[in-house]
Amino acid sequence: MKGLFTVVAYRLFHPKIVALAVIYLVVGALLAVYHLDHGAPLINRLSEPALLSRLYFYDTHFFMRIGLLMLGAIMTYKIQQEDALDIPLVMRVGRIRLALLRTLCPTVVLLGVMGLSLLINLHVYAFAPFSEGFVIHHGIVLVYGVYVVYYTALFDLVMNRFKTLYHGMMVVLIALLGDVLMDFDTPVHAMRVPLRMLLTFFPVSVASPEGFQLSVSPLIPGMLAIAYMSLSTLVFTRKRL
Amino acid sequence: MRPLRIEPFSFSYDGHDRLTYPPLCFEPGLNILKGANGSGKTTYLKALAGLLGERVHQKESLYMSEKPSFPSYMRVKDYLMALESASPSTKGEANELLERFGLHAKREARIESLSKGMRQKLALIETLNEARPLYLLDEPFNGIDKAFMPLALEAVSALKGIVIVTLHEAVDFKGPLREVYL
8 A cells, every 4th residue: 555655646746736735725824815905804794694605605705715726626637647647557556456546546635635725725714723713714615625626526527528428417517506505595404404505515614703604505415526536536547548 | 387279259340340359379488479461360369368358368467568658657676566565476677677777867767758669668568577377468569769679579588487578570579489370
């Protein structure tokens, strides 16, 4: 297994990926500062909770989504470019362990990005650990992290497996499911909390003093995308060799 | 070691003509797989390696691609170390092979800095460093200069097990080998 981890480390600490992580860190910090400068005062001026959450959502999440979309795309592209190791590794460790490796890479990226985002949030917002605000932003960080995996998986599918109608349909379905579930007004958000907890595997609906509600329903498409990525790697690695 | 007998089978890629293979027998030692262009030699080797399904997959086989590709950003020694530690059947002779193939000075170099011939040698090294009952080498000497060919041929023919090789050009090899026709 040491060899596999060497490969993972090499893939993750590829200079271009490190550069992207730094870019993400800078962009994330700028976004956070922008939010402090522009978003917070705007939110403070508004009192209606629904509008508040919607503005919050579009103010921060929109930029983060676009940024993470691009980051996930480029990162996945760079990781997938290194498929030169496919044949040697399949010959040595087998297809299943290679699939695990493929899944491990974006997962480690996810954890790394989550950690970075958490640091940014902790530093910029200076939340006290375990305060309500900390929990909310910790949750947001988690959602961002899932976005990374989700979009990484999505672009993995688009870039490498968009070769047949079947795969194309899966990409569209996952994307649609993801975006529908991420929308604040979908039926998922209207469900009762226990059901949402069941669906998302996470205690949702953390209310802030301003009435902002955090939804973590992106966990569903994230998990679906990861599951599909793993399965498709298992099944379709063969065709790409 | 017993000869390897492969039953007849056929294979077709999407949208391509079906390739039909006769029954073939490979003896322990060096076997040169021959056939006309387009007869499906590469496909045959990939099928045996299990890269095209499990039908004729020979477990424990090792396939060397005709166009070996590498993680260009890795250093030579790290790449070989990664493969060694990932493989349960490594001989652990990467350093000796690097020395023998004249690549020892490139241990610390990134693979992207290697010439085509050096990369081919690296692919040979990673293959020779494995102890397998069946080796499937697709054009393993592509890009290797003639002066180095005798050493490369000797190293490949010294592999213990059944070695099946496809060749683009005829090679001058004095040792025992068997030609098998598709």
